Amino acid sequence: SYELTQPPSVSVSPGQTARITCSGDALARKFAYWYQHKSGQAPVAVIYEDVKRPSGIPERFSGSSSGAMATLTISGAQVEDEADYYCSSTDSSGHQRVFGGGTKLTVL
Amino acid sequence: QVQLVQSGAEVKRPGSSVTVSCKASGGAFSGYSFSWVRQAPGQGLEWLGTFITIFDTATYAQKFQGRVTITADKSTSTAYVEVTSLRSDDTAVYFCARGPIDCSSHPCYIDPYLDLWGQGTLVTVSS
Numbered sequence: 001s002y003e004l005t006q007p008p009s010v011s012v013s014p015g016q017t018a019r020i021t022c023s024g025d026a027l028a029r030k031f032a033y034w035y036q037h038k039s040g041q042a043p044v045a046v047i048y049e050d051v052k053r054p055s056g057i058p059e060r061f062s063g064s065s066s067g068a069m070a071t072l073t074i075s076g077a078q079v080e081d082e083a084d085y086y087c088s089s090t091d092s093s094g095h096q097r098v099f100g101g102g103t104k105l106t107v108l
Numbered sequence: 109q110v111q112l113v114q115s116g117a118e119v120k121r122p123g124s125s126v127t128v129s130c131k132a133s134g135g136a137f138s139g140y141s142f143s144w145v146r147q148a149p150g151q152g153l154e155w156l157g158t159f160i161t162i163f164d165t166a167t168y169a170q171k172f173q174g175r176v177t178i179t180a181d182k183s184t185s186t187a188y189v190e191v192t193s194l195r196s197d198d199t200a201v202y203f204c205a206r207g208p209i210d211c212s213s214h215p216c217y218i219d220p221y222l223d224l225w226g227q228g229t230l231v232t233v234s235s
Contacts, residue, residue, distance in 0.1 A: 042225035102152040
């Protein structure tokens with residue numbers, strides 16, 4: 001089955017730039033979506049269609065994609081950005097959706 | 109504003125079935141897809157399947173084909189997921205999530221983007 005690969009953890013100091021990567025063969029042809037998930041809460045989309053930011057998401061969140069890798073960038077990470085981040089996409093057929101394993105972002 | 113409100117926590121015996129509901133209040137229901145995603149303790153998010161309202165059909169993750177059924181009642185704006193033959197590793201928080209459908213061109217595009225999520229429902233499977 002199709003898989004998306006993320007680093008298990010990323011750690012930055014407040015104000016630094018955090019980059020979280022997501023790799024998968026089909027990402028060269030399919031969009032990536034990024035979700036922020038804090039414990040006990042519902043996930044929230046922070047990036048959709050590789051680079052678009054939903055209404056209400058701070059401008060410090062941005063997305064990019066090149067070849068088989070998508071990247072979520074948080075410029076000037078804040079303590080409140082500490083969360084698990086998941087990338088999501090579909091396989092090459094578009095019928096099977098998949099989440100990456102998740103990346104725990106620590107900001108301290 | 110639009111909210112997805114899920115049913116309450118469930119405790120089930122191994123081998124039994126569970127149905128979790130997700131009611132869309134304050135907005136449109138038809139014209140969207142409704143997906144179910146779960147998170148087992150200490151694990152990541154896992155997609156179970158998606159109901160496509162404009163086609164009245166569901167697609168499923170291969171892993172759950174035959175054991176998970178996703179339906180929807182347009183008259184009450186409610187989506188459902190049923191999981192049968194429950195095992196202990198089905199213990200998880202189950203989330204519903206809405207996705208856009210774009211029919212401005214043919215064929216309609218079932219967007220994988222999940223723009224609105226329910227609050228989650230804890231399902232515990234224990235003997």
